Amino acid sequence: MSTRWYPLYQRGNPQLRVFLPNFWMKVIKPKEEIPPNMVHFHVSNEMTEYDVRNYLTKIYKLPVVAVRVEMKNGETVKTQQGDIIKEDDYKEAHVTMEKGFKFSFPEIDTRPGYDIFKKSSEQTKKTMDDLEKKYRYRPGLPTWFEQ
Amino acid sequence: MVSRSLKYFGSFLSLVGNPLRSHRPAIVSSTKIHFTAIHSSSLRKSDVKEELVASDQSQQVQTTSSDVAVEESSPMNEFFEPKENWTKGEIVVGRSWRKDDLRLKSNSDLHKLWYVLLKERNMLLTMAEIYKFNFMPAPERIYKVEESMKNLEDVVRERNRAYFELETGETGERRCKYELTRIGLWRLHKMEQHTIPKRLNKKWLEKYPQFIEDDEQVEEFLTLFKEKLLRKKNHQKVQDKIYVQELMRRFPNVDRKFLQEKYPDLDIEKISQSRAAEGPHIR
Numbered sequence: 221m222s223t224r225w226y227p228l229y230q231r232g233n234p235q236l237r238v239f240l241p242n243f244w245m246k247v248i249k250p251k252e253e254i255p256p257n258m259v260h261f262h263v264s265n266e267m268t269e270y271d272v273r274n275y276l277t278k279i280y281k282l283p284v285v286a287v288r289v290e291m292k293n294g295e296t297v298k299t300q301q302g303d304i305i306k307e308d309d310y311k312e313a314h315v316t317m318e319k320g321f322k323f324s325f326p327e328i329d330t331r332p333g334y335d336i337f338k339k340s341s342e343q344t345k346k347t348m349d350d351l352e353k354k355y356r357y358r359p360g361l362p363t364w365f366e367q
Numbered sequence: 368m369v370s371r372s373l374k375y376f377g378s379f380l381s382l383v384g385n386p387l388r389s390h391r392p393a394i395v396s397s398t399k400i401h402f403t404a405i406h407s408s409s410l411r412k413s414d415v416k417e418e419l420v421a422s423d424q425s426q427q428v429q430t431t432s433s434d435v436a437v438e439e440s441s442p443m444n445e446f447f448e449p450k451e452n453w454t455k456g457e458i459v460v461g462r463s464w465r466k467d468d469l470r471l472k473s474n475s476d477l478h479k480l481w482y483v484l485l486k487e488r489n490m491l492l493t494m495a496e497i498y499k500f501n502f503m504p505a506p507e508r509i510y511k512v513e514e515s516m517k518n519l520e521d522v523v524r525e526r527n528r529a530y531f532e533l534e535t536g537e538t539g540e541r542r543c544k545y546e547l548t549r550i551g552l553w554r555l556h557k558m559e560q561h562t563i564p565k566r567l568n569k570k571w572l573e574k575y576p577q578f579i580e581d582d583e584q585v586e587e588f589l590t591l592f593k594e595k596l597l598r599k600k601n602h603q604k605v606q607d608k609i610y611v612q613e614l615m616r617r618f619p620n621v622d623r624k625f626l627q628e629k630y631p632d633l634d635i636e637k638i639s640q641s642r643a644a645e646g647p648h649i650r
Contacts, residue, residue, distance in 0.1 A: 240519075240523065242485075244485075244489055244492055246446070246489060247447075248493075279485070280443075280486075281442050323443050328453050330497060330500075331498070331501040331502060332456050333502045333503075335456060336457065337502060
């Protein structure tokens with residue numbers, strides 16, 4: 221329970237341990253070219269460098285050598301309604317692994333479900349057109365009359 | 368328990384942005400997925416999976432991707448979805464873990480399951496980042512994982528509380544108390560442990576001034592605040608009265624007892640005899 225309430229540690233007490241950590245980490249695509257033994261992460265804002273190192277070595281069994289974290293400002297963007305808002309701040313972690321480690325961000329198709337979406341949108345458009353045709357404005361005609 | 372329909376996360380889906388799935392529940396094939404406990408898409412290690420199968424889960428989990436794990440056994444692969452699912456537009460998954468399922472598990476099992484869920488959530492978050500401006504296949508998985516994590520935590524908390532009540536007579540929860548703030552309002556204070564007691568910490572007291580008795584400014588503020596609340600209450604009372612009058616005008620046979628229960632501050636009989644509550648009907 222790493223981001224939850226935690227008892228105070230005083231010297232001589234048994235070491236405090238985190239049994240159910242609730243930090244999250246996600247791998248991101250680096251903006252610049254980086255060496256193959258480096259990985260960039262977005263992490264929970266509460267995480268420290270030690271946390272990142274322990275998280276990766278203990279849970280994922282990764283050979284971590286060095287960690288650097290930095291806080292980044294969220295961008296100010298304009299919404300569709302025209303309001304200017306600031307996005308949330310986030311923490312970025314730059315992790316270097318051992319020398320033999322190799323990782324490159326995989327190239328994944330960013331819209332695998334696009335065909336299904338296109339098909340369904342076409343179908344909805346077709347049904348709407350049919351309905352419009354059926355109930356178009358024709359004064360004088362009785363309702364039971366179909367063309 | 369099992370035959371209940373799947374939890375429907377439609378209202379939250381607009382945040383992730385998948386118009387495809389936002390207006391319909393998760394797709395379920397006839398018998399298989401009713402029994403799957405959690406997202407089979409990313410359970411790589413078969414040994415963990417066998418332990419975590421639910422008790423009534425006699426049937427097989429639908430998909431497993433052991434081939435991918437064998438080919439590239441880099442631990443970084445756990446941050447991404449298995450390669451088979453990269454091109455899939457639709458991914459079918461089971462329901463989240465419920466409290467009733469989790470209560471049957473031992474503590475060590477729950478501890479293992481927590482890490483499975485944690486890894487699953489990390490994987491889903493990375494995938495959501497990749498599909499940021501497009502449609503993510505089955506985005507409801509994120510909510511399912513978070514729900515099951517919440518349930519797991521609740522179950523652990525239940526056991527903790529039972530143990531502490533037996534041993535110490537107290538719940539092991541964080542202690543709370545109501546406290547007066549500087550401006551004289553009550554608030555719930557969640558207590559914390561400190562090396563220096565609160566009242567001796569001069570620096571802290573300078574930063575966060577405490578409540579002082581018989582303070583003129585506080586009393587002035589409180590009288591004004593109470594007046595504001597009273598005005599609000601009276602205004603609401605008038606609004607309610609107008610609403611009840613309108614109801615009686617439209618529906619002369621409306622249930623008086625029910626109205627009295629709903630608006631205990633109002634005198635319903637008096638309102639019913641008033642001129643304003645009289646409709647176009649003959650009395």
